[in-house]
Amino acid sequence: xxxxxxxxxxxxxxxxxxxxxxxxxxxxYAAGLSSFASVQVMLGxxxxxxxxxxDNLLNRKSFQSVDAITRAVSSLVGNAEAxx
Amino acid sequence: xxxQTSLLDRLFDSGLLIDTGVEGLYGRSGAFEDVIARFERxxxxxxxxxxxxxxxxxxxxxRAHFETSGYMKSFPQLAGxxxxxxxxxADHMNLLQCMEVNGDWTKDQKATDIVLTPAACYPLYPTIAxxxxxxxKGGLYDLQSYxxxxxxxxxxxxxxxxxxxxxxxxxxxxxxTEFRQTWMDRGLEMMAKVGLDVTIxxxxxxxxxxxxxxxxNNQRDQNLKFELLIPVxxxxxxxxxxxxxxxxxxxxxxxxxxxxNGDVAHTACVGFGLERxxxxxxxxxxxxxALWPAEVRKxxxxxx
Ligand SMILES: [Zn+2]
Numbered sequence: 001x002x003x004x005x006x007x008x009x010x011x012x013x014x015x016x017x018x019x020x021x022x023x024x025x026x027x028x029y030a031a032g033l034s035s036f037a038s039v040q041v042m043l044g045x046x047x048x049x050x051x052x053x054x055d056n057l058l059n060r061k062s063f064q065s066v067d068a069i070t071r072a073v074s075s076l077v078g079n080a081e082a083x084x
Numbered sequence: 085x086x087x088q089t090s091l092l093d094r095l096f097d098s099g100l101l102i103d104t105g106v107e108g109l110y111g112r113s114g115a116f117e118d119v120i121a122r123f124e125r126x127x128x129x130x131x132x133x134x135x136x137x138x139x140x141x142x143x144x145x146x147r148a149h150f151e152t153s154g155y156m157k158s159f160p161q162l163a164g165x166x167x168x169x170x171x172x173x174a175d176h177m178n179l180l181q182c183m184e185v186n187g188d189w190t191k192d193q194k195a196t197d198i199v200l201t202p203a204a205c206y207p208l209y210p211t212i213a214x215x216x217x218x219x220x221k222g223g224l225y226d227l228q229s230y231x232x233x234x235x236x237x238x239x240x241x242x243x244x245x246x247x248x249x250x251x252x253x254x255x256x257x258x259x260x261t262e263f264r265q266t267w268m269d270r271g272l273e274m275m276a277k278v279g280l281d282v283t284i285x286x287x288x289x290x291x292x293x294x295x296x297x298x299x300x301n302n303q304r305d306q307n308l309k310f311e312l313l314i315p316v317x318x319x320x321x322x323x324x325x326x327x328x329x330x331x332x333x334x335x336x337x338x339x340x341x342x343x344x345n346g347d348v349a350h351t352a353c354v355g356f357g358l359e360r361x362x363x364x365x366x367x368x369x370x371x372x373x374a375l376w377p378a379e380v381r382k383x384x385x386x387x388x
Contacts, residue, residue, distance in 0.1 A: 043294075060305055060306070
């Protein structure tokens with residue numbers, strides 16, 4: 001799941017640095033993720049994982065780091081896949 | 085709904101607003117315009133000493149600048165573009181025939197280089213960027229323009245063409261957030277002087293769609309937008325009559341606005357919804373300005 005999320009970040013995140021150089025817990029906003037790009041990442045993840053973020057997860061915190069995104073997506077797709 | 089219609093009806097009946105047959109598109113009487121002019125003088129009295137550079141743009145902006153602004157990413161539903169007939173004689177004949185039979189004659193209209201201004205500050209950023217780096221003390225600008233937002237409504241406080249007075253500040257984060265706080269304090273003081281009950285609350289712009297939900301939540305989480313709310317058509321849902329916006333360095337980066345040392349400028353703007361403020365005054369004090377409280381009349385410079 002994390003790799004898939006990283007791929008989406010690479011495609012939609014508009015980050016000035018390669019995603020591979022960022023740790024799972026690195027602050028993506030500090031790394032240059034803009035507000036608008038975070039929305040593109042959100043839409044990319046919804047499509048890739050066939051999920052829909054509820055209102056309470058549609059915020060900056062959910063997209064703060066690869067770990068944070070993984071937690072959010074895990075809560076949406078169920079625990080089985082989250083164990084990956 | 086009924087209350088909104090009734091305020092609108094009272095405004096029509098008293099002649100303050102003039103019905104055009106389109107929701108949110110109204111004429112204004114001389115008395116209505118005079119209230120706005122007087123309130124603008126009150127704004128000048130509070131902000132005049134700050135030394136802002138005044139500029140007035142017409143209610144249309146350069147389409148290329150509008151495109152760069154990213155407005156269509158966030159508010160496609162509100163934008164208005166200016167289209168014109170650009171054909172020859174044969175096209176003209178077709179146009180007239182189409183109109184004759186009440187067909188859709190607008191479908192062949194071509195986009196011009198002009199888009200209706202969505203907020204008074206939009207034409208400012210490219211104008212300032214063209215000048216080069218900001219002066220050491222930052223930039224402060226005074227703007228006023230009719231603005232267009234496509235949101236037809238029978239709420240007189242939600243008009244499609246309305247005036248926005250703005251001060252825009254460019255500089256460091258500390259500088260522009262202090263500017264914003266100063267105007268929040270001044271806003272409270274000004275509205276108290278004209279007898280209006282106000283609250284200030286965190287707010288978000290009406291971003292479009294599901295992506296917009298997230299942009300709105302982000303904006304609130306970061307306290308980027310505040311509104312000064314006054315009851316106009318409803319006490320339960322007061323109307324935003326001023327907004328206080330901190331754009332971080334988003335506009336600075338987008339337009340290439342740089343400080344004297346080369347850093348990207350932060351920007352903030354404070355907007356007055358002039359029609360909304362006038363409507364709040366009429367809703368609160370009545371349709372007859374001669375009967376408004378003496379204190380309010382005095383603040384606005386009416387002779388007794
Ligand atoms: Zn503005």
